Amino acid sequence: MNLYLIPAVIFGFIFIISGIFTVKQQTSVIIERFGKFLSTRNSGLHFKIPMIDRIAGRVNLRIQQLDVIVETKTKDDVFVRLKISVQFQVIKQKVYDAFYKLENPNDQITSYVFDVVRAEVPKMKLDDVFERKDDIAIAVKQELNEAMVNYGYDIIKTLVTDIDPDLQVKEAMNRINAAEREKVAAEYEAEAERIKIVAKARAEAESKRLQGQGIADQRREIARGLEESVDVLNNVGINSQEASALIVVTQHYDTLQSIGEETNSNLILLPNSPQAGSDMLNNMIASFTASNQIGEELKKQNAKKRNQRKNDDTL
Structure with missing residues (x-):
């Protein structure tokens, strides 16, 4: 009896x-x-x-992703490839629809993505495709949600992850961008050069102004020194004409001496014609006459100054 029960128990155990x-x-x-x-x-x-x-089958309830590559043409006749990433999930309450209504959900989703992208992108120019890729993604999501919810699928998100224009178009765009950048660089370089030129011109103008001011101060001091020299000579009994002649001769020989002291000077040219002495004498006489006039004028001015001082002291 026990021998017959053993197979039954084993069979029952395997059955369970x-x-x-x-x-x-x-x-x-x-x-x-x-x-x-x-x-x-x-x-x-x-x-x-x-x-x-x-x-009969197992249904995955986790979020899945399907990448769809669509090639289409833009409004400005540029062929472009778009990579659309669709994230979808089976609705837990509609597992029956997801399993029995669709043989291959990936193919169904791919078909809808192709349909929407090829309807939206031809309305846009290439630049608009880059700028409005989110609009394309939203349009794909809305269309997929309306269609796939009846089959038990929920479209979580759609993303335009890549936009790849035709190779020649891409090279042309790169050349345009490079040219634009070179143009901007040239404008900046020109502006920098202009600033340098303006700054240099201002510096030169300031240098010339200071140089002119220095020359004017130098001449003013020279004239003041000459005036003081004439006053000193007048005080010792030398009249203005003699004082002016003495100053001219002294400066003449001072100049010759300074020329002779120059280490780089090897040659001094002096007049040696028979007329040279007469010319020099005439020039000195003319200089004395002019100097006399200047001296007389300076004496008048000095007299006025002294009278003015006396009047001021009296007051």
Whole structure:
């Protein structure tokens, strides 16, 4: 009797074990009985009737991503390739629709992405495609949500992750950008050069002004020195004409002496014609006459100054 029970127990144990199964987290299992949908089982330990019930399939409830590359033409006749990343998820309450209504959800999503992108991008120019890529992503998401929700799928987010124009167009855009940058660089360089020129001109103008001021001060001091020299000579009994002649001769010989002291001077040219002495004498006489006039004028001015001082002292 016991010998017959052992196989039965073993068979019963195997029968029960074969009906036990587990479902992983974020996964749903479709159970069918005789080929007809029976139920869905979520994560945990479950039991099915062996040889009657079977696991028809497992549905992933995690967020999935599908990358779709679409090639289309823009409004300005530029071919461009766009990479659209679609993040989607099976709705937990609609596992039945997601499993039975669509044979291949990825192909269905890809078809909708192609349809929307090829309807939106031809309305835009290439620059607008880069600037309004979010608008393209939003349009794809809205269209997919309306279509895929009936099949048990929720579109979480759509992203335009890459925009790749035709190679020749890309090279042309790079040349345009390079030319634009060179233009800006040239403008900055020209502005810098202009600033340098203006600063240099201002510096030269200031230098000339200071140089002129220095020359004027030098001449003023020379005239003041000559005036004092004439006054000193007048005080010792030498009249203005004689004083002027003495100053001229003294400066003449001082100049010759300074020329002779120059280490780089090897030659001094002096007049040696018979007329030279007469010319020099005439020039000196003319100088004396002019100096006399200047001396007389200076004496008058000095007399006025002295009278003015006396009047001021009297007051």
